[in-house]
Amino acid sequence: MSARHDSSPLTHQVTLTVLTLAAFALAIVVDFGFYAANQADEASLERQKIFIADGLNDQIAAVQREQESVTVWDDSVTNVRAGNQAWIEENLSTWMYSYYGHNRVYILDAANHAIHAMREGKVVAASAFGEDEPELRPTIDKLRHMLGEPLKADASGQPAKMVAQDLVSLQGKPAILSVMPLVPSSDRVSQAPGTEYLHISAEFINDAVIGKIAAKYLLDGARLVPLSEPVGPAAVPLVDSRGVILGYIGWDQLRPGLTLVRKIAPALAIALLVAGGVLVFLLRRLRRASAALQTSQDQAQYLAFHDTLTGLPNRALFEDRLRRMLLFAGQDGTHVALLYLDLDRFKHINDTLGHPAGDELVRQTAARLKHTIREADTVARLGGDEFAVILLDIPDAGSVEDIAERLLMKLREPFRLIGDQVFVGASIGIALSSGPDTDADDLLRKADIALYEAKKNGRGRYEVFAGDMDDLLLRKRKVESELRKALDGDGGIKLAYQPVFAADGRRILGAEA
Incomplete structure (x- = not known):
């Protein structure tokens, strides 16, 4: 029983190999026949x-x-x-x-x-x-x-x-x-x-x-x-x-080669059907498995680098492209601009119209961004209502500001969500590469800081990163860190009272902490 069991896979492999070789040989014969017929037709056409x-x-x-x-x-x-x-x-x-x-x-x-x-x-x-x-x-x-001109003679000597x-x-x-x-x-x-x-x-x-x-x-x-x-x-x-x-x-082309092929086609078709039927039977399962595996791999590859809701590049693909573009810009001596974009009333839309409306808003926003920027640039969805745009070959900050203004104007236009017309708007933070040594993570941080400033200064606007923004943020984080330490420790915060005097300056009316 063991010998019979061991020989079954080998028999299957040999059978499959023979059939494959037979099909290959038949294909060569058929191809040669069609090639010869085509050559005969081409020669006839030239005649x-x-x-x-x-x-x-x-x-x-x-x-x-x-x-x-x-x-x-x-x-x-x-x-x-x-x-x-x-x-x-x-x-x-x-x-x-x-x-x-x-x-x-x-x-x-x-x-x-x-x-x-x-x-x-x-x-x-x-x-x-x-x-x-x-x-x-x-x-x-x-x-x-x-x-x-003077009269000439032809080849026979006649005029x-x-x-x-x-x-x-x-x-x-x-x-x-x-x-x-x-x-x-x-x-x-x-x-x-x-x-x-x-x-x-x-x-x-x-x-x-x-x-x-x-x-x-x-x-x-x-x-x-x-x-x-x-x-x-x-x-x-x-x-x-x-x-x-x-x-x-x-004219109607005379095709002697094709005519001959048509005459022998019935016998050839029977042979092809027999060989093809056997081959299809043996390869069908393998093809299905291979196709399913390929589809799965393609889908996994796509999902790994694209946002499922909008089809835009996701954070992983976005960061990879940003690093590549900074590298190319450093070699060419050009500049790259990074825009961080955040919708201003996204949570309100989700709360009032529901998550389907929020998803539709994200899709429409992605479409508007994609149609506003150049084909060579990149727009990505980082998550939620956050988007990022990479702009190539930017001559100066004014050019980026013009593009940011166009994006804001496009997003100020009303959106049609589930039969309702809503107005959203957005805030944009902008960071420009400074040279061939620009670091992608540093550019991301600067764009994030500029976006924070845009939101802090009233939303519906853009801000270009400046050096003092970094200092202000560092001081704010330092105060926040020290305050947390003070709250966690003993005696880090002391309560003091300041007296409140009456108008005559003699009587104390109360105190403020």
Whole structure:
């Protein structure tokens, strides 16, 4: 029986160890699986972003090709020079909308003045160009600069295309912008440098355009995401040449890794449930005991250094902070102020309204003190209606007096206790650290003496500790001590009588002791 009894704890330990190791190994496998799936999803997302970016570049190139079909044309140059608005409308503006889907077209003369404008397939006043000009101007200037430079060749040796493009925001909507000069397609029409008319075409990046891009790469849910909406990981920013984000192209992310995990999830879930169930059964009691112990320790730690009624630091934490702050102040060359505060009519409130009202008064007082001082300072409850405040980095006594006055004014405001409005007030004693050698106990004593003086001089006020207060208190305590000794001893006090004479100075009427 003894052997069986001795082996039971060991068996339990071994079983628990094996189960823990098994759970650990399973967790590693699961984590690795999710890691691999996540990596596959991340790689797929990067490919999807490349697809969208390439598709957007293709669409920009398509806008340029479509625009080039009408800008490199003898008829375009001659009819625009002649001001043939009907021809311009049919071939350079509304046709660009109906055939290619370009949303806005502007024709500018050599001085960059608009001579024709089209929006959404309808010719509008040329002055409409002014609404979009601030967004279009940088690209127009860029093309004019290119036209003023010597003609360059591209990589194939052919003359480089004269085109300036960008992404812009027109009335809050992102668009592909392409600006090209109207140039002859043959030598039959001559054109002097600097006299070129400009063809400006803008195609909004809307859901239809994005849908064409996404369809090419089999991406679902492609849409335009404005800046006002949150954007997920499956998104590509629409950035102009200055680096400003105009919006995003978003889509439903393809997640091959997650899809695979979902397929194997049922079998994996069963394995996890079996292993987890055994592990939970074995660890449940230990967790409960550990949680209860931790809660108990946390509560004991809190109660050891905080007042249960107000949640403020208690005397132990207060004295520890005071010593630390004096040490830091001594190293930094700054001053610390200590305020002792005592409510003036606390006993009366307890006697008339009861202890619940007194407790509520203490809580409200603590809240007012905490909201009046700085966050870096400390307010503590020392017991009953006694509070203490530690103020850091105090330049002079005047600053402390200003704070004390604010505290007194705050505490003079009426308190609402159990449906009644009561007025309390307080007395404050102040002591200032004198240098790096200031002792915490000595500062406490001085603040206590100053509080005593404040109460003695009428309450509802503050007093700053001065050296003569110490002397007066010492003399008072000396008289008190000597009087006690005299009362306890024999012959320490003698009774003497002084006669009381009549007005004539001859007759004795009585005596006073």
